[in-house]
Amino acid sequence: MLRTMSDGDELLRCLAALQRAQAAWLSDLTTTCHDADAAFAPAFRRWQEQLAHLQWHLHRGESRLLHFVMTPQARVAHQDPPIHPDADHADEHATAKRWQRRLAAWFAEIHLTTTYRRLENIRDLDGEAVNADIITDLVLLAELAEQTAPVLLRIAHERNVATAQDLAFYGVIAPWRVRGLPALHTVLRWLSETLIDEDDW
Numbered sequence: 001m002l003r004t005m006s007d008g009d010e011l012l013r014c015l016a017a018l019q020r021a022q023a024a025w026l027s028d029l030t031t032t033c034h035d036a037d038a039a040f041a042p043a044f045r046r047w048q049e050q051l052a053h054l055q056w057h058l059h060r061g062e063s064r065l066l067h068f069v070m071t072p073q074a075r076v077a078h079q080d081p082p083i084h085p086d087a088d089h090a091d092e093h094a095t096a097k098r099w100q101r102r103l104a105a106w107f108a109e110i111h112l113t114t115t116y117r118r119l120e121n122i123r124d125l126d127g128e129a130v131n132a133d134i135i136t137d138l139v140l141l142a143e144l145a146e147q148t149a150p151v152l153l154r155i156a157h158e159r160n161v162a163t164a165q166d167l168a169f170y171g172v173i174a175p176w177r178v179r180g181l182p183a184l185h186t187v188l189r190w191l192s193e194t195l196i197d198e199d200d201w
Contacts, residue, residue, distance in 0.1 A: 008161030011064045015168055018057040019152035022145040025050040029142060033106040040110045041198050044191045051141070051188055058181075062173050069165055095146055099139040107135060116190060134190050137183040144180045148172045 028050060032043045107114050117129040151171030155164045176184075 007064070007068045008164070011061070011068045011168070012155065012159060012161065012164060014057065014061040014064045015152055015164070015172070016156050018054070018061050018172070019149065019156060021050065021054040021057045022149060022152070025054060026142060026145050026149075029138075030102075033102040040112060041195060044195055048188065048191050048195075051184060051191075054145075055181075055184055055188070058173070058176055061168065062177070065165060065168055065173060068161075092143065092147070095143050096139050099142045100135065103135045103138055112194075118186070132186075134187065137187050137190075140183045141180060141187060144175055148175060 025047065028043070028046055114134045115131055116134055118132040119127055119129050121127055148171060151167055155167050158164070
């Protein structure tokens with residue numbers, strides 16, 4: 001029983017750290033877009049660090065969740081998949097459009113090209129690269145961070161390990177794994193290569 005409580009507490013701590021990482025990046029993203037500072041390199045370096053931090057906490061949270069659900073007590077406490085707490089009120093399109101406007105205006109202000117070349121499958125040797133827009137990837141990350149924040153805050157407020165496992169998986173881990181991780185990897189690589197080009201000048 002003591003081991004289960006320890007595992008549950010560790011899961012809650014990991015999820016709380018993920019919530020702080022998401023909030024820190026969203027705050028920086030909002031401030032950067034509002035300030036419209038043409039010196040984008042410092043912002044990109046901060047985003048690199050913040051998003052790498054977010055990615056680490058996401059993987060750590062997933063690992064702690066898997067470890068916890070393998071305990072007998074966790075399996076007994078398992079419930080049906082929860083409904084997203086804000087599912088009836090969330091307007092995903094409005095969130096995406098808001099970030100699209102903010103980021104498009106900021107990139108236009110700093111005169112930085114956002115188009116890049118992407119391979120749908122890097123193992124497909126016959127595949128052709130297609131044009132993509134980094135703003136689309138950034139919007140997806142911001143959208144996910146906003147949508148998962150209420151779930152993480154609910155988990156932190158309730159501190160109920162029995163319900164946290166389902167809330168964390170369906171409301172946070174699964175959305176990030178399915179939709180967020182590919183975009184997160186792309187953004188981190190784009191930031192790195194853009195900064196390398198900037199340093200060359």
